Structures are given as structure tokens and as C-alpha cells.
């Protein structure tokens with residue numbers, strides 16, 4: 001499926017622009033610059049499907065991608081959070097959009113919450129996990145940029161992250177470590193997406 005047709009469907013800057021709920025969805029969430037768009041590109045084996053950049057806060061809308069022809073499921077690139085220089089009204093807008101999407105979306109089967117493996121879970125991530133638990137959207141933690149740290153450090157951050165989510169009601173206990181750069185963890189991530197949209 002990931003090597004078949006995948007097309008950009010639409011961008012939703014507000015809830016008025018959300019597509020129909022024809023098929024199941026998996027959404028990618030995470031801090032600005034954590035590597036959401038890069039991971040989407042690695043997952044789908046397409047460079048430039050989702051726009052990547054060095055400027056944090058590049059993705060400010062919900063971006064929907066159609067997978068399969070006939071259509072099987074959708075991938076959703078969510079706007080990043082925790083960008084230090086973001087103006088207050090933008091943060092407010094983000095919160096409304098994301099919260100309303102999470103609460104009102106029966107088609108959303110799972111969120112993948114990306115965490116930079118160099119940093120682990122930060123306060124802004126905790127806010128996101130609280131929103132997901134509050135909206136009862138099942139989610140799974142995906143560590144990104146694993147190529148930037150040593151194997152021993154990756155093992156330590158994986159353990160710390162697993163401990164941090166243990167008591168969270170909507171969290172999947174298993175954590176996937178990835179590198180978009182090196183292709184690490186991509187097959188596992190594909191399996192996790194397929195498992196989520198097949199339920």
C-alpha cells in the first residue's frame with residue numbers, strides 16, 4: 001500500500017475545510033521541527049510529499065493525504081506545537097483546531113506522537129498527550145532522529161519515555177524508534193499504521 005498511489009488531498013486551516021470521513025485516518029503530531037513531514041515522506045517513500053524545512057512552524061494546517069486507489073485510508077500531517085517564537089493568537093488557533101479535530105473525528109483511529117529522541121518528552125508534549133487522553137484518541141509514541149544519538153542513549157530515552165506514559169489511558173505501551181534519514185524503524189511504523197487503520 002505504501003508503494004502504491006498516495007496523493008495530497010487537501011489542507012485544512014480551520015475545521016470548515018475538513019474532508020469527509022470516508023475512510024480511517026492516522027495523524028502525525030509533534031513539536032515543530034521534530035520531523036513529522038520527514039517521517040511521512042520516509043513512510044511513503046516519497047521525497048517532497050510533505051513539505052520539510054529548517055524553519056520551525058512550517059506546517060500550520062491539517063494536511064490530508066489519500067493512500068491507495070481505490071482509497072484505503074488517510075494520513076494526516078498535523079501542525080507542530082511548542083514553537084517558542086509563535087505569536088499567542090497562533091498558539092490559540094492551533095489549540096482550537098487540534099482539539100476540535102481530535103474530539104470530533106470518528107475516523108481518526110490513532111495518533112502517532114513524535115518525540116525527538118535527543119530530548120525525550122517535554123512539557124509541551126505532555127500537553128499534547130493530555131489532549132489526546134482527554135479526547136480518548138489512542139496514540140503511540142514514535143522517537144525521531146535516532147541517527148543523532150548513540151544506541152545506549154536511545155535505549156535510555158526509550159525506557160524513560162515508556163515509564164512516562166505507563167499510566168496514560170490512551171497510550172499504546174510500545175514505542176517505535178525511527179530515523180527518516182537512515183530508514184530505521186520505518187517498516188515497524190508502516191505496520192503500526194496498517195494495524196491502526198484496519199480496526
Ligand code: GTP
Nearest residue numbers: 032033034035036037038052053057058059080180
Ligand atoms: P514543522 O512542520 O515545522 O512542525 O516541522 P516537522 O516536524 O514537519 O519537521 P521536518 O520534517 O520539516 O524536519 C525538521 C528538520 O529535521 C529538517 O531539517 C529535517 O531534515 C530534519 N530531520 C527530520 N528527520 C530527521 C532524521 O531522522 N534524522 C536527521 N538527522 N534529521 C532529521
Ligand code: MG
Nearest residue numbers: 036037051059
Ligand atoms: Mg512539517
